[in-house]
Amino acid sequence: MSDASGRGQGNQTSARVIEQSNREEGIVRAGETPITHERPEDWGWHGETGKAGRIAGVVMIALLLVMLFGNHEGRIEDLYLVGAALIIVIALIRDHFRRKNAWRSR
Template structure:
């Protein structure tokens, strides 16, 4: 019978020079001798700051206007209108919540 893996010694409990290191809160990593463990990068290191800022808020209000413009159309039923109004109201609620959060925050963005 042929082995599943062609790598010799893999998963057979043989002694290696690797050691287990703590990576972050719940992770562990195995590091070979002579190597350094990989450190986690923070999102700010590669450009993500977590918020879209003023452009995102302007885009949100623009989308509310676009959604409400969908109410004017050639559809017969009212179910579409209920969904459109619901999505627009949800978006308005998010934008108002964001404005209140920024107003009450230690540092407004």
């Protein structure tokens, strides 16, 4: 434990300074326990969008390809539209094979 001689504590006498492994030292109120570890998954991070994300990917591919037909004269924008659609197609194919080989697919 660090020396708790008022460093960062203000006027609270019931708080104590502790050193946590792999974290910076923190101030803990009396009667509370320090946080040992919080996993991002516990808060809902690192999740996947599931079926709604795959449907949105297909809709975006369709919208990008529909934008090929219009009143524009240059073909450079067509390359960007087709390229963006191909990137989404590759991501969906990768997701399909990742879910197929996963231990627990959604």
